[in-house]
Each structure stands twice: as C-alpha cells, then as structure tokens.
Amino acid sequence: TDKIQYPITIFPLNQYHDRIEERMNYVISLEVVLENAQKKSVSSIDVSTKGVKFRLNNKEPLYIDQKITIVFKGLDNEFQFGKGEALVYQVKNIHSDANTQLIGCQRIDALDDDAFEKFLQGYIHGNKRRYKINLENTISALQSRTFEQYVLPKINELPIFFERLDNQLSPRYVLTTNNNQPTFQYWQDEENNSNLHFLVNEERLARLLKSHKQGKSLLVYSFIHHNQGKDFFYTIDEEQLSKDTDFSFTFLTFASKKSSFAVTKLTYFSIDKYRTYSPFTLSNTQELDKQYINLPPSEEVVSCIGSLDFSVVASDITHKTSVEQYQKFSTNELDVSKLKKFGHERLKDKLVVEELGVTYKNQRQEPRFMYNTSIILECKKMQWAGDSVDFSISGLKVELGESSELSVGEVVYISFPNLQKITSSHDLKKLPYEVVKINKKQTVINFRVHIKDHQHVGRSFFKLLIDKNKDKLTADEYSLLVPGLAEALRTHYAQSLHIPTLIVQKSGSRYKIEALVTNDNGNEFLQQLNNLSDRKSYYNFYPLLTKLYKDNYIESCLKKLIISDEPIAEVLYISIAKNIEQVDKDVNLKFEGELETTDLRKDFINQALSNGYFFSFQLKISRTNEPDLEYLNTELSYISAYAIHRSKQIEQDIWSVVASIQYIDITHEVLFSHGL
Secondary structure, three states: OOOOOOEEEEEOOOOOOOOOOOOEEOOOEEEEEOOOOOEEEEEEEEEOOOEEEEEEEOOOOOOOOOEEEEEOHHHOOOOOOOOOOOEEEEEEEEEEOOOEEEEEEEEOOOOOOOHHHHHHHHHHHHHHHHHOEOOHHHHHHHHHHHHHHHHHHHOOOEEEEEEEEOOEEEEEEEEEOOOOHHHHHHOEOOOOOEOHHHHOOHHHHHHHHHHHHOOOOEEEEEEEEEEOOEEEEEEEEHHHHOOOHHHHHHHHHHHHOOOOOEEEEEEEEEOOHHHOOOOOOOOOOOOHHHOOOOOOOOHHHHHHHHOEEEEEEEEEOOOHHHHHHHHOOOOOOOOHHHHHHHEOOOOOOOOOOEEEEOOOOOOOOOOOEEOOOEEEEEEOOEEEEEEEEEEOOOEEEEEEOOOOOOOOOOEEEEEOHHHHOOOOOOOOOOEEEEEEEEOOOOOEEEEEEOOOOOOOHHHHHHHHHHHHHOOOOEEOHHHHOOOOHHHHHHHHHHHHOOOOEEEEEEEOOEEEEEEEEOOOOOOHHHHHHHHOOOOOOOEEOHHHHHHHHHHHHHHHHHHHOOOOOOOEEEEEEEEEEOOOOOHHHHEEEEEHHHOOOHHHHHHHHHHHHHHEEEEEEEEEEEEOOOOOHHHHHHHHHHHHHHOHHHHHHHHHHHHHEEEEEEEEEOHHHHHHHOOO
C-alpha cells in the first residue's frame, strides 16, 4: 500500500534559551512539604546548584510561583544538614503527562555564600561525567541553529527595516540573498536607486496595519512604465482595489499585460531589540579564547536598531496562471485620468537603502576597492562599453551603458583601455572573466577571473595595483557598515520568521524530508495536518510530501539546480475534506500545471471549499550552501564532551542537508485571481 503518514518535526528559530547553570541527570529521594504541611516523598530527575526537577503524581494541584520546602533525604550522607533543615524553592514550570507532573523549581532563600550551593557546585562538577549533564536544551538549540544557517541564506522574501526621521517614514535596511535579489532590484529605477518607499508608504502602512491586526497580509499589484529613459512606478493594493471595482478590473488587465507586472504579498512585524541575539546554550562554560564567536550586539548596533520603527516582509508571488487570469478580468478601456492617482512621484533626493547580505561565512575572501575606469566587454561577437564600479584581485563589478544579453556562468572577455596606458608589463586586452551575478536590467554585472590552464594577467595586475596604491584606494563601503548590524538583523529576522521551510536531507542514495523550520506553528494549514496525523502531537505532511516524493520529483529538481541557480518554483493546489476517514481519499492534490484551464481550476477550488478546505502554496526549491562550522562547533564540542555518540549523529545530520523548500501561502491571491 502507498504510504499515507509523513510525520514532520517542527524546529522554531525563536527558542534559544541559555540555562545559567548546568543540570545533571540525578535521581535521589526528596521530601517535599506543601503549603498545608502535607509531606510527599518524591524522586528528583535532575539537579543544578539553584534548581531541581522532580516527578509528582497528578492528583496534587501545584501552581506556578508556589513556594514549597524540600528536604534532600538522599544527600544525608554527603552533606551535613542542620537537624530537619529544609530549603525553600519556588515552582517555575509544570509539565503534565498521562498520570504524572514534572515540576521544575528554583531555590529562593539562599545566602550569597550558601554552603549547600557550594557543595552542589563541587558535587555536580565532580560527577557530571558519571551521571551525565542534561543536554536536551543545547541539542535542540544546535539543531535549530544549524537549520537557520541553511534556511536564511535561501529566503525568497525580502525583509525591509523602516525608520522614522522627522516624522518621515523611509526604508533603511534590507536583508538580501541570491534568491530575493530580483525583488530588491525590481524596485530600483534606471539609476539603480531604491524605490521601496513606493511599495510601503504612509497611507499603505495604515492599511497594512489594519490587515495585520486581523492576522492577514496585504497584496500589492505593480508595474513600471518606461518613459524617455526614466522608470515610473505604479502600485495599487487590494484595499484600494475594493473601492472602485470597475476601474480595478481594467487596471489589473492593463497592468498584467506588461512584462514588469508583479504581485507582492506584504506582512508586517514589529521590531524587538531583545530578538537580535541568540546566545550559545552552554550554561556559562564557554572557553575565554572562544568568546569572540557570537558576541552580543555592540552599543552601536543596539542604537542602530533602536532607531528602527518596524519591518515589512515583501514576497513576490507573481506566477504565470494568475497573470493569465488578470489579463482576462476586463475588456474595457483604461481610464487614464484615474490611473495617474496610482503613479508615484519620483523623489528629487534619492533614498539610500543599505543592503545587508545574509551570510554566515564571509564568502568574500578578498577586500574590494572602489575604482572607476572604462572597460570594453566582448562575448559571442557582441561588444558593450562600460565602467568598473569596484575590483578585488580575483573579481570585478562593472556597469554597462546599455543592457547586455549575458547570463550567470558565461565567460566574457574584458579589456581595460585606460589602465593599459599606465602599464607595459601587463597585456590588459581580452582578459577572461566569468559572470557571477547580474541585475534584472542586465547592466550591473559581477565577475570573477576565469582561469583555464595558466596565470590570469588580471590577477597579477590588480594585485600589483592594490599593493602600490593601498593608501589611495577606497575600500568598498559594504565592509564599512556598522560591524555586527547584519548579524543582529539576521538574528531578528530568524526569530520572526513565519514563512515555513522544509529541509531536504540525503539519506544513503535517497532524499528524506522530516524537518520543518518555522516560528508559526498555530496556522490553519498546520492544524489540518495535525488532524491528518495518527499521532496526537505530530503533523502529517502527506498533502505536500506525497507530491514531492512522487516520480522522483525532488531528485529531478536537485539535478537541475546548481547552488547559485535561482530556485525552482511550483504552485500546488490542495483540497482537504472536513471529516477525514481515509487520508489518501480525503486529500486531493494537483500541481497548477495539471489543471490546464480556468474551469478545471475553479472546479477543483469549488469542490475543495464545499467538502472542507482549500489551500494553495507557491513552492520555492533551492540547493543549500555549506554551514559555518566554526559557529556551530562551540555547542557541538560541548555535546561531544558528554555524549560523543549524540554529537556524531548530529554532525552527520548537519552535513546531510542538501536543499530547502519554502512554501508560501498564496490561497487568498489564487481565490481572488479566479474571481472566487
């Protein structure tokens, strides 16, 4: 029979709680005295110098912050207690299962140099290898930290951080990845200035906040009009659309016929300075010489974050079918006078939006220097003229006068006519470079040297140029931003992350998906997956995974993807019946491409809604980068000191990750584009 249960474990990124002390798994007999002088004989589960956890039968009603006294009966032979000496503890957490409660307590009346506390400190230190330290906290933190390193550099959405100066709202920083770069570049004009303030302005913010309070996002439709070499942006959001239906339909048809048409989903989240740091969970045992790794944010970083007002996540959810749907919305002529209202006036003073790359390793091994000199670029008998923006020994960024037809991976030949005038020892004509990154307009291109079988002349020339002119060259401003700010905002976003990502791991010759990274485990879709599970606290991912495993779909995707390639995008339609009897009969799934006409899609949606629930997701599948082991090693070596087999297993898991699959909820947009 076909498999119908696909259990998945959820890993949140917002739960790094460092314990102040190490806990030792240790079972001894205790006597607990409750408020009514009732005495209970119980056994401890673990102890620390200031805390203890014990098991109690379920009949006893205990509550958080309740004070109890505890007599450590089992330590009578080890420590000289005064006659009948009892210690006061406060209940801090209670976990109940079928017939017992696990009670976590903290001591509250200890003096500064309390003899029993000192005894416990020495006792735990002397016995922690024998009785084993409780590592669950560190292990779950390390698993989340590992997944964070795989997930964040591959996000497709664009987190934008806004500040308010003199009551003026403006976008200040964005977190960028290879995957979200097209969204960032979409909002740049012909001079590469950012226009994200057109996407979120004061009026739209009010509408976004209103949606946010209802637990919703806000859709924005946009296009760019090119006139006399300048870019003009037009945007309308769904709330504005609802005010004038006739105009809205003609606007959507008019806009969707343009190649620059985009649908962007906006989600609001607040900024909390306490979310900018995730300490290692080492209970104060980190070696001094390693404390430079993962330092708390500096005062300068804290003050930068203090000036930020809120953040908006922009997800480009444009997809072929919805564009085709909008093109059929109206046959009426567009009222141009009404259209003007949705065009944005270009600013005279351009806004500077700082781009912070999401990276856990500095992939840039060499410093870059700003330098402007003319270049001539040749490829496939075509020629373009332009200027360099910056260079390093092995790389180059250029801006061309007109759009090129190049793509990532292509090899081009670059000549430097003006630099040639200052050197006779280097031939700077037609040096081979490979395209690493290119903007949407195909005018700004990053290259790295292309070395076949001999020395690259460009490398030796630029090395010499840098060595001789170190004091005259300006280092790239990227490295001059506030140190630590990118890390702090990255951590903040990780702890606010709501778009879920499935983790693909290699297991022998097969691929497996058993982990989901998200901080939002209360959404409607997950509740439905919980209903589909045959186990109480598990989620059955049958509606997504059965499609991904079928016909070796994941394998064929991964063969197509190279690490720097843009992700593979798919749209999935899911129908889940209200009353589940048989999972495989009551859940129906289709890739959008399998429902070729509007009528087929509408039938699928209507049937889903009349039987139960309809969901649609845009899947983005990416190959992942390697993680930064120096950062992960701190917690890994702490675990291996006490449980080498666990640390080996975790390390194996770390290296088994090969891809990530983000799935973004586009149900609302699919219903709207189909007029439902």
